[in-house]
Amino acid sequence: KIQKSKVLMADTRLAGLVRSLGEPLVQKIQKSKVLMVGAGGIGCELLKNLVLSGFEDIEIIDLDTIDTSNLNRQFLFQKQHVGKPKSVCARSAALRWNPDAKMVAYHDDVKKSEFGTQFVQQFDIVLNALDNLSARRHVNRICLTANVPLIESGSAGYFGQVQVIKKGVSECFECTPTAPPKTFPICTIRSNPSTPIHCIVWAQYVFKRFFGPPDEDNDGDEDQLEKRKDTDEMTEEQKAELAEQEAQMSEDAKVLEKEQAKSYERWLFYKLFHSEVLYLSTLAHLWTDRKPPVPLYLEEDNDNLNANVQGVTRQPANAPPALIPDQRVWGLEESVDVFLKSVARLHKEDKKEKWEKDNSLHLDFVTAAANIRAAVFHVEFSSRFFVKEKAGSIIPAIATTNAIIAGLIVLKAFRVLAGKIESCKNTWLKKQPTRGMLFVGCTLDPPSNKCYVCGNNFVTLKINTETTTVKYFLEEIVKKEWDISAPSIVSNTGKGIYDPPDSECSEDEIEMIHNNEAKFMKDHFLGNDSVFTIDDFNSPLKITVTVVHIDGKGEKPYEIIGGVVAAAATKEAEAEAEPEQDDCCVILQDPSEIAVVETPSETKKRKRDEDDVVEDETETKKRKADN
């Protein structure tokens, strides 16, 4: 059946595109099914480019709704759309360029199982327009399993990058570990802050501790200050010092009780800014090189800072004139006032909500608390504007960067669909050109054989998940087919599914394992469309399995698609990829908020755009040295 192509008609809006790309490719574009994940900054620009480039079959997933702060760049949305789902509004707006385009919008989370391997396999290409690491990793793994090409991208401020990912051809998103999120030692935050950011992190921690939702990891509101020394090992002098400390703290405890009787907010103020600070100030070894912290207290008869408090800065020094209200830096007295008022309100409302940067009360609290903390420790004050950015992990964003990145994504998509993926480049956008180049391009690196994600074997298992037990699966397939004698099974979302019993298991644990083994696969996380990784304790073998449920009425009770070879990934490589986090570290920002991988450093081994670079001698030497 020959369908008359729309493109063959001379009178078409795509005539220019046909002349430049050629008709076969434009026809291919029109028939391609594209999945766009994310409809925000990059997504709006990308959707516009896709529709204007002849793509007609597009599905869009985004879980977010529109916010005022999006409107400076997410141009498919206007004021009246604030609060509505991005995917739906983007789709609706994009129809203006092709009312006949077939677009489906999902206001949903791409990590849900309905967007798993089977879903993704329908598409010719997947385009990410995401703003967080965890979703990027998820889509990366699904695309590897589904063997669908993926174009990954990111932007932050003036910078951005586009990365082409295809299993077996290029590095996957996780072949090169991303820079770990910025962390601070917990002792700095709790005992020894020296920058405004330390104070802001502390204030967020306080919010979580007193007003946030109850947490499994909660160490209670214990004062995890430095432990006191064992008195047996002390000198006389040290014992005297300790006795003095204890006397002070016992006086302090009495005042704290009095404050508690007056109001909750006075009690919290005294606890945080007097009791805890007094204790810290007695730890002389912390203050050998800097001024010790100054404990604060309020007037007895009113809620102002006590006039007798000395040795703290009360007004911001050298603050430039505030051009917008939020940039005005509060002094100490104002911060105390805001602190008391916001604590009173938070305590009264008792909502136990997670801290949110767009919640005015939450932001007021953190700004006030951070500034009081700063005064105590002789650190600079911060404006509300600054606190919102740091505490809220805001990444500055503009339309132009996203427009450039989205344009590059589509140009690379053309190449991928034309079957020329090997000649694709990854591209980084700079703020200023170096050696004349505003974009830096690198040819694709092959997959890393140490990558614990794509260095895996990928198999699909077709089996009746309703009548096959977990035990059968473990014995007949995992052990006999794949030769894994001590399998550890973890789902794609990180949930543990199975670990073999060992000598350290309690009787209850062993009983639970046996119960699980007796269940049918579908009743124990191994049902249709489940994706999980099987690790072998006794060998480096690692397999990623996708399960497809079949009735199994044929001769073979199951079918395995995809071979399993001796593992490329070793346990060592996996350990390298996920360095152990030091227990003493506190994470500043949600690691999933990292938007973009930074331009590759000069020391990273990579291929360069040879044609465009005229190297001088020193550069050649450096390049050779780096390689």
Add this chain to the structure above:
Amino acid sequence: AMEIEPTGPVLTEEEAALYDRQLRLWGVEAQQRLGQAKVLLIGFTSVQAEICKNIVLAGVKTVTINDNGICTLEDTGAHLFLTRDSIGKNRAEASVEGVRLLNPHVQVSASTLPLDQIPVADYDLCCVSGLPLSTLFELNEKAYKSNTHFLVCDTQGFYGYLFEDLGDNYEWEKEKEKERIKAPAYVRFASALEAKLGARSNPVYVALRCVKEFWDATGKYPTPSDIDEVLKSHTKLQEGVGSFRFAKQDFVRDYVRNLGSEISPVCAVLGGVAAQEILKIICCNDQPFSNFLFFNGDDDSALVENLSK
């Protein structure tokens, strides 16, 4: 025309909320400078539409879109503001409503004035696209005389270029240092199209030179059917140089085949780069390009080069 001026009117609460994510990048002072800028866009091609979108979102004070053309079907192929309903209408007038919706704080107007009547001096910056070469030269002279920054931005299918002429006295400030830096004087577009060619000349520039030769001979731009004439120009230019390393005949063939095409992602990339230059020029907060940027969609490269007679 724009100099580094003290900060302008205070941002309203609504503007502070709308511009929040960009204030955090370039600061409130730069935003205030943007809020004083008057920009003229002549020739509402698809890449100009992208430039327009970007500078309106950023919050310049006024944008005047001048175009005397009537919208055709092909014009709607890669254009943000021209749809089927625009066909037969003046391109500027058909677009203006859509542009206004992007940012209610910007004054956007359509102009159909003939090019020789446009009051270029009333604007801080002028960007032209899709215009005949002779017109470009005339407008450039007018802009130079009135101290109006002058940019040219054009795409040909997979290829495109941006040209900047910021006059003799452009200054910018390095943000943290507050140090004023004077840029070397810029040249006119006519002079920039007479640079000495070399073996390593940029292929898009060489193609542009071939186009200029055709223009000089016929008074028109070449179309894909003029390939033979254009290749003759290429051969002649190459003789003067020996051999072009990048600007080979095959490249010029591809370039000619792309003449008259507008491709959305190319317009998006070049329009984004050009708009960012415009914003930077208005804010005087970083070094502008001098004086050409060439985009090559074969290898996704964006190369800045300084070319003059």
